[in-house]
Amino acid sequence: MTSLAPSLFAGVVFGLALAAPPGPMNAIIAEESVVRGWVAGFKAGLGAMTADAIFFVLAALGVVAFVERFPTVRAVMVGTGGILMLYFAYGAARDVRSSFQPGSRDGREAETAAESSGSTGFRKAFVLALTNPYQILFWLTIGVGLLKPGTLDVLAETPYVGGELAGTLVVETGSPALVVGFFGGIFLWVTGFPAALVGAERRVDAFAPVVAGVSAVVLAGFGVLFLSQAAGGLL
Numbered sequence: 001m002t003s004l005a006p007s008l009f010a011g012v013v014f015g016l017a018l019a020a021p022p023g024p025m026n027a028i029i030a031e032e033s034v035v036r037g038w039v040a041g042f043k044a045g046l047g048a049m050t051a052d053a054i055f056f057v058l059a060a061l062g063v064v065a066f067v068e069r070f071p072t073v074r075a076v077m078v079g080t081g082g083i084l085m086l087y088f089a090y091g092a093a094r095d096v097r098s099s100f101q102p103g104s105r106d107g108r109e110a111e112t113a114a115e116s117s118g119s120t121g122f123r124k125a126f127v128l129a130l131t132n133p134y135q136i137l138f139w140l141t142i143g144v145g146l147l148k149p150g151t152l153d154v155l156a157e158t159p160y161v162g163g164e165l166a167g168t169l170v171v172e173t174g175s176p177a178l179v180v181g182f183f184g185g186i187f188l189w190v191t192g193f194p195a196a197l198v199g200a201e202r203r204v205d206a207f208a209p210v211v212a213g214v215s216a217v218v219l220a221g222f223g224v225l226f227l228s229q230a231a232g233g234l235l
Contacts, residue, residue: 011181
């Protein structure tokens with residue numbers, strides 16, 4: 001595949017495949033979406049996407065490799081991410097109660113709260129993404145590969161099912177269209193995922209507290225995992 005359109009399409013597929021699997025970023029997006037609305041969920045997604053854009057620039061400059069060469073720095077970052085995830089898990093658990101729809105609320109007050117929480121969601125996802133070892137590892141390996149001329153088996157890198165899809169979509173790397181498509185796929189996810197959650201929440205009253213509870217469990221699980229990895233790297 002050497003033409004513009006296939007590379008662009010492959011990038012979109014790759015971005016969607018990497019953004020969609022369950023994880024701490026989607027837990028934050030889900031919680032913000034069902035508790036505070038689409039705008040808050042979308043801004044949380046933009047926070048994670050902004051971190052990816054920063055990692056992309058750092059990878060292009062060769063700076064990201066610094067983290068891998070200094071295990072202690074990486075362990076501290078992973079530990080910080082673990083602490084943040086546990087803190088956000090506590091916040092998600094508190095949102096389980098508050099996510100039940102109130103009987104009535106002043107429209108101006110609701111709009112102000114949504115704008116404030118949207119800003120908070122962006123910061124939460126952005127800071128968490130910067131300390132997420134999985135995102136750092138991605139940009140140290142596969143992400144750097146997007147910039148270098150060669151080939152990439154796109155679906156082989158998809159979490160959980162990559163082995164079964166290997167060889168299905170192979171594209172040439174080093175193409176700007178592939179990178180544009182990659183971020184386009186992520187943007188589609190952070191736009192559509194919150195919208196789907198908000199739509200479901202409007203149909204099922206109990207949906208918001210359930211999602212907030214699941215988000216709390218996911219974040220707590222990753223928090224404990226990251227802390228254990230950090231302890232292993234420091235000992």
